[in-house]
Amino acid sequence: MNFQKFKAKKIGVVLFVVFAMAMTAFAQGDPFSKKKDPIAKKNEVKPSMVYSKQSGEMPIAMRNNLYCAGYIQKSAVDTRLEIVGAENEKDQHIYAQGDELYMSAGANSGVKVGDMYSVIRPRGKVKSKWSKKKGLGIFVQEVGAVEVMKVMGDVSVAKVKTSCSVIMFGDLLKKAQKRESPLFKKRPALDRFAASSGRASGSIVMARDGIELIGREQIVYVDLGREDNVRVGDYMTVYRPLGTGNMYKGVTLEHMDNKEDGYESHRYQGERFSNQAPRKKGAEANGKVVTTENVKSRRANGLRRVVGELVVLNVLERTATAVVVRTASEIHTGDRVEIQ
Numbered sequence: 428m429n430f431q432k433f434k435a436k437k438i439g440v441v442l443f444v445v446f447a448m449a450m451t452a453f454a455q456g457d458p459f460s461k462k463k464d465p466i467a468k469k470n471e472v473k474p475s476m477v478y479s480k481q482s483g484e485m486p487i488a489m490r491n492n493l494y495c496a497g498y499i500q501k502s503a504v505d506t507r508l509e510i511v512g513a514e515n516e517k518d519q520h521i522y523a524q525g526d527e528l529y530m531s532a533g534a535n536s537g538v539k540v541g542d543m544y545s546v547i548r549p550r551g552k553v554k555s556k557w558s559k560k561k562g563l564g565i566f567v568q569e570v571g572a573v574e575v576m577k578v579m580g581d582v583s584v585a586k587v588k589t590s591c592s593v594i595m596f597g598d599l600l601k602k603a604q605k606r607e608s609p610l611f612k613k614r615p616a617l618d619r620f621a622a623s624s625g626r627a628s629g630s631i632v633m634a635r636d637g638i639e640l641i642g643r644e645q646i647v648y649v650d651l652g653r654e655d656n657v658r659v660g661d662y663m664t665v666y667r668p669l670g671t672g673n674m675y676k677g678v679t680l681e682h683m684d685n686k687e688d689g690y691e692s693h694r695y696q697g698e699r700f701s702n703q704a705p706r707k708k709g710a711e712a713n714g715k716v717v718t719t720e721n722v723k724s725r726r727a728n729g730l731r732r733v734v735g736e737l738v739v740l741n742v743l744e745r746t747a748t749a750v751v752v753r754t755a756s757e758i759h760t761g762d763r764v765e766i767q
Contacts, residue, residue, distance in 0.1 A: 499748075501563070505562060521594065523594065526587045527576065538578050540578055545572055545601050546573060555630075555633065624664070627766050628651075629764055630761060648749075652664075654745060665736060665764055
């Protein structure tokens with residue numbers, strides 16, 4: 428029994444010593460410890476703020492929003508160059524960044540090592556009830572980019588450098604064009620009551636990925652293009668006619684009755700006017716109740732609600748691709764746009 432007590436006491440002392448040594452080592456290496464190593468303290472570099480001399484020059488769109496935004500083009504799509512094979516096609520059917528693919532053209536078609544190609548997937552003609560233009564064009568989805576690694580006679584091997592969606596056999600390739608994003612500018616607060624600029628106006632006909640309720644940093648397509656003198660970097664105001672835009676039908680009973688009774692006392696009751704009822708017509712308030720539609724019919728035309736702001740990233744014949752940069756509320760497909 429005495430031997431067991433001695434052994435337990437000895438083990439306890441050993442554990443205490445080990446614990447003390449561990450805490451000492453931890454304090455020396457702990458970044459939150461107040462004790463500093465003299466050498467480390469001497470060589471310590473104080474943190475400093477690093478900033479660009481060209482402050483504020485930040486691109487509005489990068490990567491996915493710049494090179495995979497998609498577009499609507501009026502002209503026919505060139506289908507001659509496509510993805511026809513892959514190194515691991517026996518076990519793989521969809522491809523992404525890092526995979527190596529075969530292109531249907533080689534040295535005989537002028538392909539060279541280092542060439543960059545955009546991977547595109549035409550989805551079909553755009554028919555929009557929001558646009559007054561007929562025949563907007565074909566929606567083209569941009570799914571990635573490849574770089575040519577090896578060139579043969581009639582085929583080439585390319586490596587997927589970036590992918591915004593899965594890449595598949597049959598996806599088309601077109602020579603990549605460098606795009607430059609507009610830069611953020613210091614601008615006044617969004618004017619929710621801004622009057623019309625008088626410049627070209629159109630509509631948001633669709634958004635990327637079929638989104639219907641649109642927010643910041645999301646991509647939209649508008650029915651204004653080169654034929655409307657739209658340029659990359661243009662700002663557009665997003666608006667809708669005042670009183671429109673809800674997803675649900677309006678409430679049919681818009682007000683309370685002009686008079687309500689049954690709640691007053693018999694001794695102190697006054698007139699039975701409802702505090703929440705609208706006025707009645709006439710100078711003596713003896714006509715019919717004034718309704719919302721009555722009032723709207725008498726106001727000036729052209730009142731609108733500003734709900735956001737876009738910046739144009741890419742311009743084609745009849746349409747443009749833009750990114751939402753500011754919102755006052757959710758934006759819908761069908762909302763109007765106007766060049767600022």
